[in-house]
Amino acid sequence: MPTREITDATLHESVAGNDIVLLDFWAGWCRPCQVFAPIFEEASERHPDILFGKVDTEAQPELAEAFEIASIPTLVAFREGVIVHAEPGAVRGPDLDQLIEAVRGLDMSDLHAEVAAQAGEVSR
Template structure:
């Protein structure tokens, strides 16, 4: 599966279900251009995962919503929950590790931790 361009209009719906990787990038960004083929190759090797791309120049509102200050920034969502956000281009082996880590997450445990954190904040 190839990467998908994401916009403000379809972002929430796209990240709402399953595992979704999102690369925030810009055309003028050298590290973004060098990461692009690694990201594309990962998308082809992992057809069960959605690999989205957000052009920060075209989607400034979306980039602002997520506080993107450095590109490329990679985010991972599982079932609509942001589970990873880090700037910087990853080499293929590290991206593969991140993909496996996202697959291995116990989402019931993640939801429990979020509920505990939210309860502690309201106490």
Template sequence: MATVELTDDTFQQTVTDNDIVLVDFWAAWCGPCRQFAPIFEKSSETNPEVVHAKLDTEAQQRIAAVAGITAIPTLMAFREGVLVFNQAGALPAPALQQVVDAVKGLDMAEVHKAIAEQAPQEA
């Protein structure tokens, strides 16, 4: 599956309607972003069951601000709508595959349990 472009209007639905979503926050003027783009694209072909999405931080500034993006590229991974990975910097292909494998291997029942246990503490 090729990468999909996200907008302020499609971000939330894409993250919540798909099991695993990787989001590459990027900008056209960013050299490391341009270096990471073909690696990310190749991963989308290697892992078609994972949504690979790109969000242009210049064009979609509201979502970039809400997501707290302070450096690009930034990669975020969502599983069942939950942010499970967030890292700035371009990753080499083997490291990106490690992230994909780790996200696929998460025990989401445990993740949801941990979130539920934290919620009363934050209230």
């Protein structure tokens, strides 16, 4: 599946409608972003069950701010609507595949229980 442009208007639907979502926060002037772009695109072809989205930080500054993006490229991974990975820096192809397999292998019942427990602590 080719990568999709993600905007403020499409973020919620994209994350809610897909089990795994990988977002690449980038900018056109960023050399590491340019190096990472074909790696990200190739991974999207190898993993058609995952939504690969690109967030142009220049065009979507509100998303970059909401995700506290301080350095680009930054890769953010969601699983079942929960952020399970967020890290700046370009990723090599084999490392991206390894990250994808780690995200696939997560026990989400434990993670959802942990998120619920933290939400309970915050509301007290």
